[in-house]
Amino acid sequence: MAPFKFEKPKNRDILGGDLLAQSLRNLGAEVAFGLHGGHLDAFLIGAHDAGIRLIDTRHETTAVQAAEGYAKVSGKVGVCFVTANSGFSNGLPGLATAFADRSPIFCITSSPPLQDAETNALQGFHDQVVVAKPITKFAHRVTNVEEIPRIVAYAFRSANTGIKGPVLIDFPIDVLFSPPVLDRVALGAVDVPPVAPPAPDPATVDKLVSAWKEAKRPVIITGTGVLGTNKVLQTLAETTNTPVFYSNKFSTPIPADHELRGGPATGLAAFAGKEHADFVLLLAARTGFLLAGRSGAVVPNDATIAQVDLDGGEIGKSHAVNIGIVSDAGLFCEAFVAKAGGGFSRNDAWVKKCHDLNNIPLPYKQQEKVMPDGQLHPYHGMAAVMNSIPKDSIIMVDGGEAGQWASLTLERAKPHVAMVSTGYLGFLGNGWGYSIGAAVADPSRLVVNIHGDGSAGFHIQELDTIARHNLKILTIIANNYAWGMSINGQDLIYEKTSAARPATRLSQGCKYETVSEGFGCTGKRIEKHDEVESTIKELVEATPSLANMIVSVKPTTPATLSMVGVTDDPNWIVVPYYDNVPRPYYKQFENGLRANE
Template sequence: MGSYAPTVSDDALRLKMPEAREFLGGDLLAQSIAALGCDVAFGLHGGHLDAFLTGCSDANIRLIDTRHETVAVQAAEGYAKISGKVGVCFVTANSGFSNGLPGLATAFADRSPIFCITSSPPLRDAETNCLQGFHDQVVLAKPITKFAHRVTNVEEIPRIVSYAWRTAVAGAPGPVLIDFPIDILFSPPRLESIAWGAINRPLPYAPAPAPEAVDEALQLWTQAKRPVLLTGTGARGKDFANQFLKLAEMTNTPVFYSSKYGSVIPYGHKLRGGPASRLALLPMIKEQSPDLMILLGARTGFLLGGRSGAILPNSGCKFIQVDTDGGEIGKSHAIDCGIVSSSQQFVHAMLSAISRTNNFASSEAWIQTASSLKDIPGAADNEPEELNSGRLHPVHAYRELFKSLPAGAIVCIDGGEVGQWSLELLEHSRASLAMVATGYLGFLGNGWGYALGAAVAEPSKLVLNLHGDGSAGFHLQELDTYARFSLNILTVIGNNYAWGMSQAGQDLLYGETVSARQASKLSPHAEYETVAAGLQCASARVDKIADIRGAVDNLLKAGKPGLLNLIVSDKPIHAVTKSMLNVDVGKNWIVVPYYDNIPRPHYEI
């Protein structure tokens, strides 16, 4: 084999050399990610990373330092969801890395492209019980990342960084983690020996559908009388909304969105169906379910009703599923036409194919039925604004909150019961985009980082960071981060003095007895608004419906991040929570909270 001798070529970066110090591995890392499009990174300082952090300053990369590493990784994820770019974060060796693992876990489950930078002790100190050197970070990260690697040669930094970055966005996106030992970051590279890899070349084109797949999808679509487009996190991207709207209009297809990410259809448009959960109302109004569903960047699973048939019909409906991961297609539902493609490329291909036909069977009556689902009143709409506890009914409180927001905000929802009520009322917010932060892991506390990343990605938009008092407690200290960076974030805590979904589940299973409520109560005396004021945020406490709009207006006029402590009742229990418990099934079933019940091995007669 011949020898490998890297040379300076068109692939090389035009490196910026510091004027008053030596050029180090940390500089090479910073300039490598800058070349790939990074202009902001979220993290928490650690001395292992100083060479990189200093390099970020010279590379014009903005650093947003958080109060906890978990939030830093989740902020990178929130940034990626809003910006459409790779989110970058940094966590220091071992202790910081361990705090960042929850963020990697959620990003991996929810397929978010993030690039996580960590460090470790010098390579020579391996297995010496040195400071922050106990865990092998690459081994720990591998199960919850698409790629994890330790760089052991400073000249290889650009090549490895480029490969990891491309891995984060290729196919089903996800997190990657690179460990740069401190001696690698503080060592000067031999410039003539740098391995550039593909650092200075464009990213590959996204996958597009096969021509025969487009023909098959078109045939199914033209035959459908009640088609539905259902979008998820994968249905996004530059200029995507306009092309997608054109596709929906040309096919007369109503559009619904997964709770993970929505929506791309303007408010007031006749094809806007609202949250996918509203499809479960069709049998209640004695209307037929869809006969064709096009899942566009939307995965099946509990966020779409699982295998219950409530949202995705178990019979009488054909499915087209479009995903960048072929293994995801047909994972839990039989799919009639599976297409491995990005959502953008699928839309482009379908628009081209549809221009050759105008023969769609969808009727105006179906469009009207589907789009009316979002306007059907909820079961609790006629209940009083205040309940016996003297606290606000959550349905009225959250509706008024959403109506008080300026149109076009970004809404980020975190929590259990607060999440269920909010999703039901989300259309009242007129948000430009909404995300449920808990994701497939049901991970509480994500909203703090998601809101942070969203606010950095879209500084001109208000970000609503909505929590229950349970999820609020995970990272309340990030109010300090919001204030230090003057972020346009309004945090609202729906405060019902309990872990609402946990308490509701215990009440349904065991009855409303104090002894049965184990580890589900929270303090009625917590003054979140006082904490917020101490962290230099505007704040208010509200326990009357009539005061919500004025409080929101005042907080938004304060010119700094705000927090509203919104006092709500822990009753009634939301219908979705009741359905997830499904306790009224008779003696021959074992109730399995939040999953499908199972039959007893020995039936009682």
């Protein structure tokens, strides 16, 4: 990185907005996602002059999520801009997901002039820094134009070092539009060399080597933190003869055809109650509901568990961990391989068993491609989609049951990168922004933006953004005219007690293919199984494009069945999507019911 030197624009004064834009460009920012607001004009003009590409979206939530999608695919900090108060408030969901999912985002916002504080000025009601602090790594208001480069550099480093996450800087409009005193511009703390991430403790690595060599059925489960570890992770897997699975937050960089690629970690649930893994390395993969919680279905409770994470607080958060290591994932892989030597046994039967998980005979494979209601079976429809898209595409999975069908068939597509966009918040609609960011980060690949008709409705107006910027995105809507997980969950719980299914139906009259065409994208409707392959291949060549694939609301996905947790045992209270809880004082409760009969 060259030493930062600000440049005076031609034919006008240099302003705070120029300092902001040039500071970001000096730090490596090449693109920013956002929505226009007059508060930000000094920055937007400065960004244009500094060579930063501006991708303007139709909603601030999507802008922040596009910055996150860009960060997840590029490995760089995603930059976004939202205007004062109203735009800021719309951007909060994006900050919330980025904070929960540890994504490095630099969010720019503005506010009324400093002299107008607490005067009920336009777009000046909320103190944006106070509101943002709980869901950011760093939030700050710049009150001195000359300090912009220093604060920007500090915030940028905060976003992208250690446990990564979003930062937000509030630049009051008068600060952005004010010219700095040039010899007072704070440049001293701008050009800081990159901070080296933490490496693992050598003695703990030795302990892990010994434990790993004793394993008969080892697995590695990776998370988002393995971004950029492609070669060294593959070397780790090959050195230890260990199959690699991934949390659906981010697919493993192990090649699609490699014998040690096991697919989504949820597939390990097929071994529950059978001969399961006896050693699990959680490599930058957080435990929780994405790995079946504390049930032991994915991470067996009786296995030797090792966990590597940048955050020591995550280690052992929901599972008893035998070996914990605070380290960067890539540095851990390098250190382990350097110390490992030989002596790792190879269990060919286990390797094959793990590799074949994606081909196990799910009951859906044997079911008819058309359901009794005459509509396409969602499993077969999504499988046909995955078979029809180009290998090495980038796949964003959104929605409830639509997302689950996509995850079950994902490995068929042999994706370059795949991720479930809903994250730890279960946030529907993220896929639109993620797809936009991914398409900008890697324009060489097709981005497949998968939704149900529920999640699609959150930000479908971004088809306009996709068309205006001619992004290589194919949107797939698995349309069953319902909130699938919601209605199927109600069916499981209330089948015997109520016919009502409140707030679960969506319109059968919405023609998403027509909506797509109205926004300037190609649109096609798919109603039959033999139409899927040809239509998807046609739409791949016609991006930006959208397929409205009509599917049945049944059957219920296995994930919904397990998450709802219905039981006939009267001693348990069913708590949908969480662990059931024991009914307190059940005998007294039962006696009370009998007394009232």
